[in-house]
Amino acid sequence: MKSGTYRVMLLTVFMVLTSLSAVPALEQRDLVSYMRGKYNFEFFDRHNTDFRIGAALHFAHGKQHDVLLLDKPGQSRESDSKADREYLGYINNLPRTEPSMELFAPYTAQTMFNVFRAIDWTHMHHEQTYDIMSDASIPWNEKKQWTDRSVEYYLNNLDIPRSPAPLDVTMRRAGVMMKPYFSLFRNRYPLSNNFFFAAHWWHPVIYEGMMIGGNGAGQEKMLDEIRKVFYEKVLVNRPQRMLLSREIMPRYSRMSPESANIFDNLHMLHGIVYDILAYEGWTDEQKKAEVYRVVKAMSYQPGDEKLAGKFSLPRPGFDPRVYDTFTSGPDGEMSRIMREMMDEMMPMMMSPGMDEQTSGKVREQFRMKLMPGMQEGEYDGSLSDALMKVAPGMKMMPGSMEPGSTPEEMVRMMLEGWQKKYADMPDIEPLAMKSEPGLSQEGGLE
Amino acid sequence: MKIFYAMLFLCFTPFASALASDHTNLERGLPTELTDAWVTPYMNREIQGRFVWEDNEVDDSRFTIEPRLEYGFLPNWQVEVDVPYEWGEGEEDDEIKDALIGVQYNLNQETVLIPSFAISADAIFPGKGERVDPEIGFIASKLLGKTSFYQRLHLNAFFRHNTDDHSGAREHLFKGVAGYDFRIGTENTVILDYVYEHREEKRKETRLIEVGWRRQLSPPTLVNFGVAAGIGDDSPDFRAVVGFQRSF
Numbered sequence: 001m002k003s004g005t006y007r008v009m010l011l012t013v014f015m016v017l018t019s020l021s022a023v024p025a026l027e028q029r030d031l032v033s034y035m036r037g038k039y040n041f042e043f044f045d046r047h048n049t050d051f052r053i054g055a056a057l058h059f060a061h062g063k064q065h066d067v068l069l070l071d072k073p074g075q076s077r078e079s080d081s082k083a084d085r086e087y088l089g090y091i092n093n094l095p096r097t098e099p100s101m102e103l104f105a106p107y108t109a110q111t112m113f114n115v116f117r118a119i120d121w122t123h124m125h126h127e128q129t130y131d132i133m134s135d136a137s138i139p140w141n142e143k144k145q146w147t148d149r150s151v152e153y154y155l156n157n158l159d160i161p162r163s164p165a166p167l168d169v170t171m172r173r174a175g176v177m178m179k180p181y182f183s184l185f186r187n188r189y190p191l192s193n194n195f196f197f198a199a200h201w202w203h204p205v206i207y208e209g210m211m212i213g214g215n216g217a218g219q220e221k222m223l224d225e226i227r228k229v230f231y232e233k234v235l236v237n238r239p240q241r242m243l244l245s246r247e248i249m250p251r252y253s254r255m256s257p258e259s260a261n262i263f264d265n266l267h268m269l270h271g272i273v274y275d276i277l278a279y280e281g282w283t284d285e286q287k288k289a290e291v292y293r294v295v296k297a298m299s300y301q302p303g304d305e306k307l308a309g310k311f312s313l314p315r316p317g318f319d320p321r322v323y324d325t326f327t328s329g330p331d332g333e334m335s336r337i338m339r340e341m342m343d344e345m346m347p348m349m350m351s352p353g354m355d356e357q358t359s360g361k362v363r364e365q366f367r368m369k370l371m372p373g374m375q376e377g378e379y380d381g382s383l384s385d386a387l388m389k390v391a392p393g394m395k396m397m398p399g400s401m402e403p404g405s406t407p408e409e410m411v412r413m414m415l416e417g418w419q420k421k422y423a424d425m426p427d428i429e430p431l432a433m434k435s436e437p438g439l440s441q442e443g444g445l446e
Numbered sequence: 447m448k449i450f451y452a453m454l455f456l457c458f459t460p461f462a463s464a465l466a467s468d469h470t471n472l473e474r475g476l477p478t479e480l481t482d483a484w485v486t487p488y489m490n491r492e493i494q495g496r497f498v499w500e501d502n503e504v505d506d507s508r509f510t511i512e513p514r515l516e517y518g519f520l521p522n523w524q525v526e527v528d529v530p531y532e533w534g535e536g537e538e539d540d541e542i543k544d545a546l547i548g549v550q551y552n553l554n555q556e557t558v559l560i561p562s563f564a565i566s567a568d569a570i571f572p573g574k575g576e577r578v579d580p581e582i583g584f585i586a587s588k589l590l591g592k593t594s595f596y597q598r599l600h601l602n603a604f605f606r607h608n609t610d611d612h613s614g615a616r617e618h619l620f621k622g623v624a625g626y627d628f629r630i631g632t633e634n635t636v637i638l639d640y641v642y643e644h645r646e647e648k649r650k651e652t653r654l655i656e657v658g659w660r661r662q663l664s665p666p667t668l669v670n671f672g673v674a675a676g677i678g679d680d681s682p683d684f685r686a687v688v689g690f691q692r693s694f
Contacts, residue, residue, distance in 0.1 A: 026554040029562075030521050033490035033693070044665055059632060066594035095632035097662045103470060103629065106589045106596045113555045127665075157489075284558075 027113055034124050035153040039135035039146065043127065046134045050206060050223050052094035053230070054130075057199040058123055059095060060087040061270060062104035064192060065115075068185070068277035069108050069284065076188040076278070084191035091235065098127065108277075112288040115273055118160045118295050122266040125154045125161075126203065129259055133210040133219075140215055140436035147256045154262065155300050162265035164258035165304035166311045167244060168337050168422065170265050172414035174297045175407045176272055177341055178349070178384045178400040179290070181279035183369045185271065187380070188278055190373035193271075194238035197372070200267045201239050201327065202230055204249035204260075205320035211251040212320070214438040225321045233323045240330040240372060242267055246428075247333055248320060250313040254431035257308040265298050272298075279382075282403050289404030297406065309427025330371050342366055344417035345410055351393050361390035468492060468691055469662045470635065472600070472627065475512070477672025477687040478656035480625035480639040482600050483564035483587040485524040485552045492516045496689035500534075502682045508534030510543075522552045543573040550585075561588035570606065581606035597628035600639075608646060619644040625656075633662045637672070645680060653677040654685070666693035 034040070044051045064083065071079045101116040102109035109116055128150040132138060138146055155161050163170050176182050186193040209222035245253045245260035253260035276282075276290050314333065315326065326332075350362075365386040368378040379386035384401075387394055399407035468490070472482040475496055486492060494514040501507050512530035519525050528546040548568030556562040566583035583604040590597045602623040608616055625639025637658035644651055658672035667690070674685040 026557070026560065028522050029484065029552055029555045031487035032521070033487040033518060041665055055632075063594060070592060070594060090632075097469070097633055097665050099632065100470070103596055105594060107558075107592055107594060110556055110558045110589055 029113070030117065030159075032121070032157050035128055035150060037128070037131070037146070037150075039128075039131040039138060041131065042134040043130035046136075047130075047220070047223055049094070050227065051098075051130075052096060053091065053202065053227070054126070054206075055095045055098045056087075056090035057202065058101075059090050059099050059104055060192075060195060060199070061119070062099055062101040063087075064196075064274060065101070065105040065108035065277060067192070068189075068274060069105075069111065069287070071278075073280050080189040080191045083189070084195055087192070087195050088235070091231075098123065111284050112291050114160065115269075115291050115295055117158065118162065118269065118299070119266065121154070121158045121160075122162050122262060125150065125259070125262060128154075129256075130206065130210075133207065136215040136219075138215075141433050144255050144433050147259055151256065151258045151262070155258075155305075160295055160299045162262045162269065163298055163300045163304045164261050165265075165301075165307040166257075166261050167264040167268055167334075168311065168340075168418055169304075169307055169415070170298045171268065171337055172341060172344075172418055173411060174272065174294050175399075175411040175414070176275075176294065177338070177345065178396065178407065178410065179276075180281060180382050180384055180401055181275045181290075182383045183275065184278040184382055185274040186372045187369070187374055187378075189274070193274075193372050194240070195235075196267075196270060196274075197239040197242055198230070198234050201234050201243050201248065203263060203267075204243065204245050204247075204252070205229075207252040208249040208318065208320045211249070211255070212437055214436045216436075216438055218438045222320070229321055229323050234328075237323075237328055239328050241332050241370070242271060242334050243327065244333045246311050246313050247315065248318055248327060250316045250318050251431055253311075253313065254428055255433060257311070257428055258305060261308055261311075269294065269298055275382075286403035293404050293406060310422050310425055311428060312425070313428065335370050338370055339366075340417065340421070341414050344414045348397060348410060348413060349394050350391065351395070354391065358391050362387055365390055468693065469633075469660075469668060470596075472637065472660075473516075473691065475687065476658075476689040476691060477660070477670035478625070478637050478639050478658040478674065479602075479621075479641045479643075479654070480600055480623050480627070480637055480656070480658075481585060481602055482598065482627075483552055483556075483562040483585045485522060485550050485564065486516055486518045488518045488521045488523075490516075490518045490693055492691055492693050494689065494691045496687055499686045500682045501684045503679075506535035508532055523549060525549050541573050542571075545571040545573070548581075550583075556588060558592075561586045566604075568606075572610070577609045579606050579609050595628070596635075597626065600625050600627070610646065614648055615646050616644055616648055619646065635660045641674075650680040651678070652681045654681060656685075658687075667691070 063086065067079055067083050100120050129147055132143060132146045132150060151164065155164065205226050206223065209226045210219050213219035213222035244264050249260065272294050273291055276287050365379060366383065368375040369383045369386060379389045397407045397410045399405040400410065468486055471484045471486060472480055473494065474481040476494060494516060496512050498510040499507065510530050510532045512528055514526060514528045516524055516526045526548050530543055530545065532541060532543045546568050548566055550564055550566040553563045564585040566585065568581040570579040570581055572579060581604055583602065585600070585602050587598055587600045590599055604621040606619040608619050621643040623639055623641050625637055627635050627637040629635050639656045641654040641656060642651060654674040654676055656672055656674040658670060660668055660670040662668050670689045672687040676682045
């Protein structure tokens with residue numbers, strides 16, 4: 001190649017690259033690696049099948065973004081069945097390794113990469129904390145300090161980590177309940193929705209199994225039994241709600257309320273993002289604006305760590321090997337949080353003097369919207385669509401309907417509501433990690 | 447020296463198990479010449495290595511063992527050190543040849559319309575003497591189609607200034623690679639590419655068609671295998687590569 005040609009080629013490439021600076025909305029990848037520690041990959045090594053179940057669940061999580069973003073209007077039922085078959089395929093033929101979200105959702109990666117950064121980063125935290133619990137060389141009384149170290153790394157090395165504050169707070173901050181997409185995923189993609197409810201059973205109970213099993217062979221025994229429950233009961237009769245850490249990993253939540261809340265906030269982010277992507281009324285750009293707003297609203301904000309312990313435990317002695325109506329039914333902490341938020345919003349939205357009949361219809365639609373699939377008498381569409389049908393005079397707050405905008409007044413009222421109810425509650429009692437539990441000694445349950 | 451490199455290579459061969467850090471991030475030579483615009487995550491460090499067997503009708507067989515270190519030293523930046531050691535019938539002497547210290551910077555996450563771009567700058571030490579050849583590279587990668595099937599198109603262009611001024615040598619060396627990679631299942635990616643590369647001697651070029659397979663064995667560990675067939679008299683007849691990557 002002649003020197004002149006060579007210079008022209010260099011100049012051309014240089015001009016293409018510099019012209020990129022004229023494109024305002026370009027993001028950078030800004031990925032960060034995992035924290036190094038002696039415990040790295042212990043979960044993979046020690047509990048390989050369970051590691052691979054987690055990986056399969058994450059493949060499904062990744063894929064669901066593209067299923068929704070690429071779905072054609074009116075195709076949800078077919079897409080839902082197909083996706084569910086595919087997800088069960090992963091579960092029955094486990095992948096060997098953990099995926100990044102973009103591997104199975106490349107279209108969403110091109111459209112709204114930041115949400116994948118937030119998710120992958122929190123999956124990294126899952127991995128770290130499982131590793132710490134799996135590593136038998138970390139004495140029981142040091143598990144918390146290693147976990148705290150991992151939480152600190154997680155919160156300080158990416159710009160959008162999930163918040164360590166309880167979901168009660170972050171859900172109010174997100175202000176999504178009256179948005180035109182809220183509840184669409186659970187209504188229109190019930191199989192997939194409930195698959196993820198099962199996934200959000202699996203993650204916490206693994207922690208709890210380790211908390212009960214201790215560092216020794218009890219850990220294997222617990223995880224073996226939990227795996228059996230997952231395949232034989234949970235996947236067959238999937239939970240009807242998103243289970244929170246405090247419900248099904250009470251011991252771990254007492255050891256690390258920050259980590260427990262981070263996982264609840266991730267799991268809820270999954271659900272909200274799927275709702276947004278399932279909404280047919282917005283363009284991809286508008287969906288991106290709303291997803292980014294929610295990612296930010298539910299991320300760590302200074303001072304969140306002081307709120308981490310503000311929750312209570314419905315069943316402090318929960319046994320993860322028991323799958324009963326407490327775990328599988330629609331009512332629980334999630335529905336309590338939603339009901340409280342609804343009660344806090346209602347005075348703003350409903351005209352004074354709403355008759356009892358209308359008020360009852362509002363509450364009935366609300367109850368049904370929190371359940372997967374469509375119930376008899378439930379109106380199609382989002383929660384706000386259904387409420388508008390039964391209470392046409394309902395006032396929508398500014399910022400409720402537009403993509404990327406926060407309904408500030410509504411959020412303020414809900415946060416005030418939370419403050420009044422819970423700001424003065426004592427923090428959850430920390431778990432004494434002095435003595436290691438062991439199934440052989442005490443049946444595993446304290 | 448050969449034995450030292452072989453031992454070093456084996457020390458890092460990845461048959462111990464061990465977070466997915468670089469599964470989809472293509473690296474030059476692992477196992478094909480194609481690379482992508484992505485860089486290793488910030489604070490990730492990785493040991494890499496490859497063994498190359500190249501058969502050339504003119505020069506006979508030659509072999510290369512190449513240990514490498516890669517580190518994400520700043521967000522969206524990586525630095526890489528390669529020390530290839532070559533021997534074989536086609537080599538005048540067994541030697542470290544084209545050792546490299548280089549950086550790569552990823553400019554952007556791609557969008558539906560705009561590819562991801564990266565630039566690189568390398569200092570290459572050709573061996574035998576005190577020369578240092580500067581090289582700059584431009585890399586573009588683009589996911590293809592409105593689909594959830596993971597497949598990407600890549601274009602690489604590297605421009606090297608040859609500081610060897612003996613008569614008959616080119617002053618500038620160009621290397622261009624165009625390629626495609628796609629996912630198979632959950633752990634595998636396949637690469638297909640075409641390489642055009644100037645040789646130092648004027649009017650001589652290497653042209654290769656390459657096929658590579660990358661398989662993730664465990665969260666931090668990846669193995670890869672590649673073969674290449676040369677086109678034209680100046681290209682090697684055949685090249686086979688076995689490589690690995692492992693975060694540590």
